[in-house]
Amino acid sequence: MIAICPNCRSHEWNKLVKGSHIFCPECGTEWQFKKEVLYVITGCSGVGKTTTAQELQKLTTDYVVLDADLFYNIMPHESEEDYFDQIEQIYSLSNDISQCGKPVVWTMAGNIDKLLQVYHAQFFSEIRVLALTCGESALRKRMTEGRGIMDEGWIQGSVAYNEYFRTHEKIGEVSFSTLDIDNKSPMEAAQSVLQWLDAKK
């Protein structure tokens, strides 16, 4: 909505962002918007993103905390193009929410590598990513005992993705920080996430 031209109503994805101003190339109108940081909490399936995010919601109302899985229910998710569309919609929604002056925090497992490759990324001052990690045995326990997941393929995939986060600092061009939540309760994990968020305000 904020990226739709208030003058000519163009909703084409061709706006230019200069600082905190949006410029419409079709009619030359320029308007101001709140350019916020966008936060992403990632990590493998089963590590505890949702649980941590739910605790985070109890701790603070300074951030709007949302789960990117909602787009799986309302958009196709078969091809790379579908995933790029999802990221665009995540950003577009976040941009409108950010106009209230509160940054948005998403929980999102995959497609982190696409975060800087989309049109709507320019509407944010920065994209900051935090990966939740834990040790392999703790992860297996969280998945099997915590969530009742018995699919060994699923568990293996998560173990490998978790290991990637533990041993890298980037996915594609997207840098991330890590937070090991091995010995943390959900509330303690959320407190650490909040510290990370507040430190980067």
Ligand SMILES: [Zn+2]
């Ligand atoms: Zn215009």
